[in-house]
Amino acid sequence: GAGEEVEADARLFIERLVKERADLIKERGERAFSPLMGVVMREFRGRVDGGKLASWLKEEIERSLKGG
Numbered sequence: 020g021a022g023e024e025v026e027a028d029a030r031l032f033i034e035r036l037v038k039e040r041a042d043l044i045k046e047r048g049e050r051a052f053s054p055l056m057g058v059v060m061r062e063f064r065g066r067v068d069g070g071k072l073a074s075w076l077k078e079e080i081e082r083s084l085k086g087g
Contacts, residue, residue, distance in 0.1 A: 029067045030075055033059060037079040044083050052080060 036055060037044065044051040059072050 025063070025066050026071070029059070029063050029072060032062060033072070033075050033079050037076070037083050041083055044080055048084060049080065052076065055080070 036058060040051065040055060043054070056073060056076055059076055060069065063072060
């Protein structure tokens with residue numbers, strides 16, 4: 020359904036954002052979460068559950084920090 024589509028968009032957006040901001044993440048590690056979460060929320064607030072967005076973003080940041 021439409022909700023699933025928006026969620027798929029959000030996941031892609033997060034993956035792309037984390038790749039684009041790899042330098043910030045390298046520099047700040049876990050502390051990069053807040054500024055990036057702000058960007059994600061601006062884009063998807065009210066359309067995707069904030070808890071889901073946060074957990075996907077955390078996953079992507081951790082993956083990025085592991086060098087993947």
